[in-house]
Amino acid sequence: MSKKLLFRLTASDFEFTYSKGTGPGGQKRNKTSSKVQCLHRPSGAVGISDETRSQHQNKRLAFEKMANSPQLKKWVRIQAAKITGEEARIQEKIEYEMKHNVKVEVKDEKGKWVEWDEDILPDMEK
Numbered sequence: 001m002s003k004k005l006l007f008r009l010t011a012s013d014f015e016f017t018y019s020k021g022t023g024p025g026g027q028k029r030n031k032t033s034s035k036v037q038c039l040h041r042p043s044g045a046v047g048i049s050d051e052t053r054s055q056h057q058n059k060r061l062a063f064e065k066m067a068n069s070p071q072l073k074k075w076v077r078i079q080a081a082k083i084t085g086e087e088a089r090i091q092e093k094i095e096y097e098m099k100h101n102v103k104v105e106v107k108d109e110k111g112k113w114v115e116w117d118e119d120i121l122p123d124m125e126k
Helices: 026-031 055-067 070-084 086-101
Strands: 014-019 035-040 045-049 105-107 113-115
Touching (some): 045 055
């Protein structure tokens, strides 16, 4: 089975912010902006690193943390499903299951539980 490139993430998809780190490290750490936060806006995934005194190393570590976050992994799965058409198949399956295997009941004016019928009770969603 051959692999196919579905989409590509570039540096412009990520936002890096820098600030002064905290903790041990002395005067240099208090003067330099070595703490790095990496944000992927579409997924909301964030990685933060201030483990080292090097901004370059912290940038790499923050990116790794963001790339391994559950938010980014979920976003990647959703994007892949959209591109491959898997999302439409899943949506059809959900609609089928909802129509055939879910029973919805509401209380009527007398307080008795009755099966939901859009024709009889159209205003229940409001």
